[in-house]
Amino acid sequence: MNSNNLKKTDVIFGIWPCMEDNKYPILEAVINRNPDDIIKDIINSGLKGRGGAGFPTGLKWKFAASQTESEKYIICNADEGEPGTFKDREILLKVPEKIFAGMAICSHCIKAKKGFVYLRGEYKFMLPQLNKVLESFHESIRKTGYDFEIKILLGSGAYVCGEETSLMESMEGKRGEPRNKPPFPVVEGFNNKPTVINNVETFVNVAMIQKLGVAEFVKLGTDDSRGSKVFSVSGDTPKPGVFELELGMKLSDFVAEYGDGDTKAVQVGGASGFCVPRKRFEDTIIGFEGVPTGGSMMLFNSTRSMYNVLSNYLDFFAEESCGQCTPCRVGCQQLIQGIKAVKKGSKNEDYLDSLLKLTESMKITAKCGLGQSVANSFYSIVTNFKEEMIY
Amino acid sequence: METKINLEIDGINISVEKGTTILEAARRLNIKIPTLCHHPDLCVAGNCRVCVVEQEGARTLQASCATPVSEGMVIFTNTLKVRTARKHIIELLLSEHNSECTKCYKNGNCELQSLAADYKITNDSLIDLVPFKNYTIDNFSPSIIKDDSKCIRCQRCVRTCEQLQSVSALSVAYKGEHMKISTFLEKPMFEVVCTNCGQCVNRCPVGALVERNYIDEVWNAIYDKNKHVVVQTAPAVRIALGEDLGIENGEIVTGKMVAALRKLGFDSVLDTDFTADLTIMEEGTELLTMLKKAIVDKDSSVALPMATSCSPGWIKFIEHQYPQLLPNLSTCKSPQQMFGALAKTYYAEKRNLNPADIISVSIMPCTAKKYEADRPEMRSSGYKDVDYVLTTRELAVMIKQAGLDFKSLPEEKCDSIMGQSTGAAVIFGASGGVMEAALRTAYEIITGKEIPFENLNITPVRGMQGVKEASLKIMDTLPEWNFLEGVTLNTAVAHGLANAKTVMDSVAEGKANYHFIEIMACPDGCLGGGGQPIPTCREIRVKRNEAIYREDAGMALRKSHENPEVIQIYQEFLEKPLGHKSHELLHTKYTDRKSK
Ligand SMILES: Cc1cc2nc3c(=O)[nH]c(=O)nc-3n(C[C@H](O)[C@H](O)[C@H](O)COP(=O)(O)O)c2cc1C
Ligand code: SF4
Ligand code: SF4
Ligand code: SF4
Numbered sequence: 001m002n003s004n005n006l007k008k009t010d011v012i013f014g015i016w017p018c019m020e021d022n023k024y025p026i027l028e029a030v031i032n033r034n035p036d037d038i039i040k041d042i043i044n045s046g047l048k049g050r051g052g053a054g055f056p057t058g059l060k061w062k063f064a065a066s067q068t069e070s071e072k073y074i075i076c077n078a079d080e081g082e083p084g085t086f087k088d089r090e091i092l093l094k095v096p097e098k099i100f101a102g103m104a105i106c107s108h109c110i111k112a113k114k115g116f117v118y119l120r121g122e123y124k125f126m127l128p129q130l131n132k133v134l135e136s137f138h139e140s141i142r143k144t145g146y147d148f149e150i151k152i153l154l155g156s157g158a159y160v161c162g163e164e165t166s167l168m169e170s171m172e173g174k175r176g177e178p179r180n181k182p183p184f185p186v187v188e189g190f191n192n193k194p195t196v197i198n199n200v201e202t203f204v205n206v207a208m209i210q211k212l213g214v215a216e217f218v219k220l221g222t223d224d225s226r227g228s229k230v231f232s233v234s235g236d237t238p239k240p241g242v243f244e245l246e247l248g249m250k251l252s253d254f255v256a257e258y259g260d261g262d263t264k265a266v267q268v269g270g271a272s273g274f275c276v277p278r279k280r281f282e283d284t285i286i287g288f289e290g291v292p293t294g295g296s297m298m299l300f301n302s303t304r305s306m307y308n309v310l311s312n313y314l315d316f317f318a319e320e321s322c323g324q325c326t327p328c329r330v331g332c333q334q335l336i337q338g339i340k341a342v343k344k345g346s347k348n349e350d351y352l353d354s355l356l357k358l359t360e361s362m363k364i365t366a367k368c369g370l371g372q373s374v375a376n377s378f379y380s381i382v383t384n385f386k387e388e389m390i391y
Numbered sequence: 392m393e394t395k396i397n398l399e400i401d402g403i404n405i406s407v408e409k410g411t412t413i414l415e416a417a418r419r420l421n422i423k424i425p426t427l428c429h430h431p432d433l434c435v436a437g438n439c440r441v442c443v444v445e446q447e448g449a450r451t452l453q454a455s456c457a458t459p460v461s462e463g464m465v466i467f468t469n470t471l472k473v474r475t476a477r478k479h480i481i482e483l484l485l486s487e488h489n490s491e492c493t494k495c496y497k498n499g500n501c502e503l504q505s506l507a508a509d510y511k512i513t514n515d516s517l518i519d520l521v522p523f524k525n526y527t528i529d530n531f532s533p534s535i536i537k538d539d540s541k542c543i544r545c546q547r548c549v550r551t552c553e554q555l556q557s558v559s560a561l562s563v564a565y566k567g568e569h570m571k572i573s574t575f576l577e578k579p580m581f582e583v584v585c586t587n588c589g590q591c592v593n594r595c596p597v598g599a600l601v602e603r604n605y606i607d608e609v610w611n612a613i614y615d616k617n618k619h620v621v622v623q624t625a626p627a628v629r630i631a632l633g634e635d636l637g638i639e640n641g642e643i644v645t646g647k648m649v650a651a652l653r654k655l656g657f658d659s660v661l662d663t664d665f666t667a668d669l670t671i672m673e674e675g676t677e678l679l680t681m682l683k684k685a686i687v688d689k690d691s692s693v694a695l696p697m698a699t700s701c702s703p704g705w706i707k708f709i710e711h712q713y714p715q716l717l718p719n720l721s722t723c724k725s726p727q728q729m730f731g732a733l734a735k736t737y738y739a740e741k742r743n744l745n746p747a748d749i750i751s752v753s754i755m756p757c758t759a760k761k762y763e764a765d766r767p768e769m770r771s772s773g774y775k776d777v778d779y780v781l782t783t784r785e786l787a788v789m790i791k792q793a794g795l796d797f798k799s800l801p802e803e804k805c806d807s808i809m810g811q812s813t814g815a816a817v818i819f820g821a822s823g824g825v826m827e828a829a830l831r832t833a834y835e836i837i838t839g840k841e842i843p844f845e846n847l848n849i850t851p852v853r854g855m856q857g858v859k860e861a862s863l864k865i866m867d868t869l870p871e872w873n874f875l876e877g878v879t880l881n882t883a884v885a886h887g888l889a890n891a892k893t894v895m896d897s898v899a900e901g902k903a904n905y906h907f908i909e910i911m912a913c914p915d916g917c918l919g920g921g922g923q924p925i926p927t928c929r930e931i932r933v934k935r936n937e938a939i940y941r942e943d944a945g946m947a948l949r950k951s952h953e954n955p956e957v958i959q960i961y962q963e964f965l966e967k968p969l970g971h972k973s974h975e976l977l978h979t980k981y982t983d984r985k986s987k
C-alpha cells in the first residue's frame with residue numbers, strides 16, 4: 001500500500017482563479033447562457049452537496065427554479081459546526097470569490113436576486129477580508145448589468161443552526177429550531193420563499209464545473225461520487241490539515257498517507273458520521289457509495305479509548321440538540337447515562353443492545369439530521385469496540 | 392379550484408383536500424393516532440414525535456400531525472416499526488418525567504398518563520433521568536402552578552401564550568438536555584407579563600401547568616360551623632361543568648349545579664348573574680355619562696372608546712401592554728368582585744350576619760379571577776371581598792369527592808337575595824354577551840323602546856369570529872337623551888388577547904372610531920375560560936356557546952334592568968348607578984405595570 005493510490009487534486013483551491021483583474025469572466029459567460037442548460041450541466045456533473053447530506057445539487061436547483069414565486073433566496077451555509085471539520089474555513093480564507101461566483105450562477109439559474117452567507121460566529125475575524133472581496137464582486141457584476149446581491153450574516157454559535165431550516169429560523173430572528181419538512185426550503189425557505197441552501201464547497205464546485213466543463217469535471221471521482229473533496233484531517237496524524245482529494249478513495253489508502261502507523265479507527269464525517277475500525281479500512285470507500293463525509297476525517301490510534309470518544313460525542317449531541325423533539329433530547333441523555341451504567345456495571349452488557357434499539361428509533365423518529373445521526377457513531381463505535389464499552 | 396389528493400392509509404383508500412395532514416386524514420377514517428404536542432387550537436409543532444407513522448418508501452417515519460398528504464402516499468399507522476418507535480418515545484418522555492401519578496393533580500386527566508396506559512408501559516428499561524435534573528416548582532402565583540418536573544416540552548403553552556394571547560410570557564429557554572419552558576429571566580410567573588388567563592393550563596397535556604386549587608380551603612370553610620359560606624357561580628360555569636361529570640358537551644346543568652352546591656354544604660347558593668346585571672347598570676350608565684360629556688359638554692378629556700373591565704386577564708394585559716389606555720377602561724369591577732363586595736355589606740346587612748363570619752366563594756370559568764380576588768384593592772367591604780375562587784374544574788372535583796351522582800340530582804333554584812338571573816347575565820359567558828346585554832339595556836334607557844332586533848338577539852356581536860364590529864343608529868330618543876338622536880354607536884367585540892391586541896393597536900394608533908369595546912381575555916370568551924373543563928377546542932366551545940344562547944332564549948327576563956333584585960338593591964342600598972355607594976363598592980382603579 002502506498003500513498004500514490006491517493007489522488008490529490010487542486011480544483012477547489014487551485015487551477016484557475018475565477019476572478020481576473022477584479023472581473024469574473026465565468027460569470028459573464030454564464031449569465032448569457034440559458035439557466036436550464038446550466039442546471040442540466042450541474043445535474044450531469046453528478047455533483048452532490050458537500051454539507052453532509054449529499055443531496056444532488058442540480059436537482060435541488062431544478063426544484064427551486066420550477067417555483068413560480070418571484071421572490072427567491074440563495075444561502076451559502078458557512079456555519080461549519082461539525083466537530084473535526086474546518087475545511088470551509090480554509091475555502092473562505094483562500095477562495096471566497098469562487099463561493100460568490102457559485103452563488104451568482106445559482107441566482108441566474110433559479111432567478112433569485114438576493115443571497116446570504118451564513119457565517120459561523122467564530123469566523124467573525126474573516127469579515128473585513130470577505131467584505132472586501134464581496135465589494136469588488138458586487139462592483140464587477142454591476143458592470144455586467146446583472147442584479148444580484150450577497151450579504152454576509154454572522155451565525156448564532158449553535159451547531160444545530162447549521163441545519164438548513166434551523167439556520168433560516170435563526171436568520172429570521174427566531175430561536176434556531178429545525179422546522180418540519182416538508183415543506184422543503186426549495187419550496188418554503190427563508191421568509192417562506194423558495195430558497196436554495198448549499199454548502200460553501202458546493203458553490204465552489206459549481207463555479208468550477210462552469211470553468212472546467214462537465215466533461216472535465218466528471219473525470220474526477222467515481223460514478224456515485226463525482227469530483228474532488230476537501231478533507232479536514234485531524235486526530236492522531238502526523239499531517240493534520242486541509243487536503244483536497246479525489247472522491248471514492250479507499251480508506252486504507254487514506255490511512256496509509258495520513259495515519260501514524262498505529263491507526264485503530266477513523267471517524268469519517270465527524271460526530272454525526274461513522275467510526276470505521278481498522279479491519280474495515282481495506283473495504284471502505286470514502287464517498288456516497290461507501291461512507292460519506294462532509295469533510296471530517298479523524299484518526300484514532302491504539303492509545304485512544306473509544307469509550308471516551310463516544311462519550312464525548314454524546315455529550316456534544318446532548319448539549320447541541322435544540323431540545324425540541326423527544327427522541328433527540330431525551331435519547332441523547334439516555335445514551336450518556338446508559339453507557340456510563342454499563343461501564344460502571346450497574347447495567348449489564350445486554351443493556352447496550354437495548355440502547356442500540358433505542359438509537360434505531362431515534363434515527364427514524366427525530367425531527368432533523370442531528371437526532372437522526374446520533375445512531376451513526378453510537379452504532380459503529382458500540383458494535384466495533386464493544387469490549388471497550390464494557391471494561 | 393380544489394385539488395384532491397389520493398392516498399392509502401392502512402389499506403384503505405381516501406381522497407382528501409390538499410394541505411390535509413396524515414393525522415387528519417387518518418382521523419377521517421376513524422384511525423386513532425396518538426398525539427401529544429398537537430392541539431387543534433394551535434399551529435403544528437411536530438416535536439413530541441409520538442404520532443409517527445410509516446410511509447412506504449421513506450427512510451424515516453413521518454410525524455403525521457406535521458406531514459401533509461401527497462398523491463399516492465401509502466401510510467401504515469400500526470407496524471412493528473411504528474409501535475416500537477412510539478413505545479420508545481413514550482418511555483423516553485417518562486424517563487425525563489417525575490412520574491408520580493398517584494400524587495399528581497392531573498391524575499386521571501393526563502394525556503401522558505393515558506398514553507402510558509394505552510401502551511402498557513410497565514417495564515423500567517430506561518434510566519430515570521429525574522435525579523440528574525434540577526427541576527423547580529413555581530408556586531408563587533395565586534392562579535397557576537408550574538412544575539417543570541412534569542413538563543414534556545410539547546410547547547403547547549408557549550404556542551398558546553404567543554399565538555392565542557399575544558403575551559409570550561412563556562418561551563423556550565436553553566437547548567439540548569437543558570431545554571425548558573421558562574419566563575423572562577426565569578422569574579416566577581407572578582412577576583412577569585403573565586395575565587393569569589390559564590389558557591396554557593387548559594392546553595397543557597400533563598400536570599406541568601395547573602391551577603392553584605383551593606379545594607381544601609373551601610371544604611374547611613364549609614366544615615367550620617362558625618362560618619357562613621356563600622357561593623356565587625359565573626354564567627359560563629353552568630354550561631360546561633357537566634363535561635367534567637359525565638354529561639354531554641353543550642348541556643346546561645344550572646339546576647343540578649345549584650342542587651350540588653347545596654349538597655356540598657354551602658350556606659347560601661347565589662348567582663354571579665345578579666352582579667352581571669348590576670354591571671350592565673353601572674357600566675351602561677358610565678358609558679352614557681361619557682358619551683354625554685363628549686357630545687354635549689365637548690369634553691375632549693373623555694377617553695373613548697370605553698372598554699369593558701369584567702375580564703381580569705384582560706385587565707392585567709392592558710395594565711402591562713397599554714397603560715396609556717387605562718383611562719379607557721370602565722371602572723366597574725368584574726361581576727365576581729362586585730358580588731364579593733356586596734356579600735359582605737348588603738347581603739350581611741340583610742341577613743343580619745357579621746361580615747367577619749362570612750366566607751365568600753366564587754366558582755369561575757377562570758384562573759385570572761383567583762389573582763383578581765387577591766388584588767389589594769379588592770377589599771372594599773373591609774374584608775377580602777372574595778375569599779376563595781374555584782374553577783369549574785375544582786367544583787367538579789368537589790362534587791366527585793362528595794360522592795354525588797350529579798346526573799341524578801334534581802334541578803334546584805338559587806337562593807335569594809343576590810340569586811336572580813336574567814338572559815342578559817347568562818350571555819356574559821359568551822364573547823359578545825356583555826355587549827349585547829349592555830345594548831339591550833342602554834337602548835331601552837335612551838329610547839324607552841326595546842332594541843330593534845328580532846327576539847332581542849343582537850346577532851352581529853355573536854359568534855366565534857375573533858373581532859366583531861357592529862354599529863347601531865340611535866333614533867327616537869327620549870327627551871333627556873336627545874343629544875344621542877341620530878348618533879351611530881360603533882362597537883367592537885374581541886376575544887382572546889391576540890384579537891384584543893389587534894383592536895387595541897388600532898385604538899392606540901387613533902385609527903378606531905369605536906364608542907364601546909368588549910374584550911374577553913379567553914378565546915371565545917368565558918365559555919373558553921382557563922378554568923373550564925379540559926380538553927378544549929373550537930368544536931367543544933361552539934357547543935357551549937349554543938347552550939348559552941339557548942339558556943338566554945328560554946328565560947322570562949332577558950334584560951338586566953328588569954332583574955327584580957337589581958331594582959331592589961338600587962332602592963334599598965345603592966340608590967342609583969354610579970352613586971356614592973356604587974363608587975365605594977362596585978368600582979375600582981388600575982395600575983400601570985409597564986413603567987414599573
Ligand atoms: C445538525 C446539522 C448541522 C449541519 N451543519 C451544517 C454546516 O455547518 N454546514 C453545512 O453546509 N451543512 C450543514 N448541515 C447540512 C444542511 O442542513 C444542509 O443539508 C446543507 O447545507 C445543504 O447543502 P449541500 O446540499 O450543499 O450539502 C447540517 C445539518 C445538520 C442536521
Ligand atoms: S433532532 Fe435534535 S436538533 Fe433536531 S429538531 Fe430534534 S431535538 Fe432539535
Ligand atoms: S403529569 Fe400525568 S403522567 Fe405525570 S405524574 Fe401527573 S398524571 Fe402522572
Ligand atoms: S396564564 Fe395566559 S398569559 Fe399567563 S402564561 Fe399562561 S397563557 Fe400566558
Ligand code: SF4
Binds near residue numbers: 541572591600
Ligand atoms: S408546561 Fe405543559 S404545555 Fe408547556 S411545554 Fe410543558 S407539558 Fe407542554
Ligand code: FES
Binds near residue numbers: 426437439442456
Ligand atoms: S403530535 Fe405529532 S409530533 Fe407531537
